[in-house]
Amino acid sequence: MLPKAYGKTAIFVVVLVLLLALDTVRALEGLPLLILALALALLATDRLRVWLRAHERVGLAMLPFMAAALALLVVFCRGRNLSQGVLLLITIALVFDILLAALALIGEASKRGGRGVLEFVGLAGIGIVVGLVLSLVFLVQVGCLGGTSLAQP
Numbered sequence: 414m415l416p417k418a419y420g421k422t423a424i425f426v427v428v429l430v431l432l433l434a435l436d437t438v439r440a441l442e443g444l445p446l447l448i449l450a451l452a453l454a455l456l457a458t459d460r461l462r463v464w465l466r467a468h469e470r471v472g473l474a475m476l477p478f479m480a481a482a483l484a485l486l487v488v489f490c491r492g493r494n495l496s497q498g499v500l501l502l503i504t505i506a507l508v509f510d511i512l513l514a515a516l517a518l519i520g521e522a523s524k525r526g527g528r529g530v531l532e533f534v535g536l537a538g539i540g541i542v543v544g545l546v547l548s549l550v551f552l553v554q555v556g557c558l559g560g561t562s563l564a565q566p
Contacts, residue, residue, distance in 0.1 A: 442499050443551075447489050450487055450547045452482035457543050461536075472520045475513070480540025481547065483510050488548035 432445040458477040465474040486503050495503075514537065522530030 420468055424565035429444070442493070444499065446550065447485065450485050450489075450550060451482055454485060454543055454547055457481070457547070458540060461539070465536075470509055470532070472517050472524075473532060476517050476533065476536045479510050479514050479517075480537040481544035483507065483514070484541050484544025485548050485551075486510070488545070488551050491551070502565065 429449070432449045455478050458481060461477050462474045465471070486507055490500070490503060518530070518533050521533050523529075525532070
């Protein structure tokens, strides 16, 4: 059992280092850092997801992550001059995220009424808080891992 844990940890560390190294490539426009933040949001909301599934709230299980992803994607685009391809990917992700959240709200409102809506709002609020905390990486201007230059283009 212990060698499995070491293997998972080694894979995680390698992927983390690769994403941080890829973040230095300017052509990727910060997408590796966004992927890393989304993965951290998934890890941060995993315990809540498992608890919701155990208590038969499968429709709401992914809601905290979806709300965190919504906040991360919106803050990632703020104040950036992104290429059309990156904007298209983020727009598609936002549309699907909002659609799935709306379907979860409709499902909870039809099954449980006002109590379901209150649970939806609470879980979405938790997810947005997690997303905003993780999005501080994008709000604070983090220096690039590579060399810096004072020359203007």
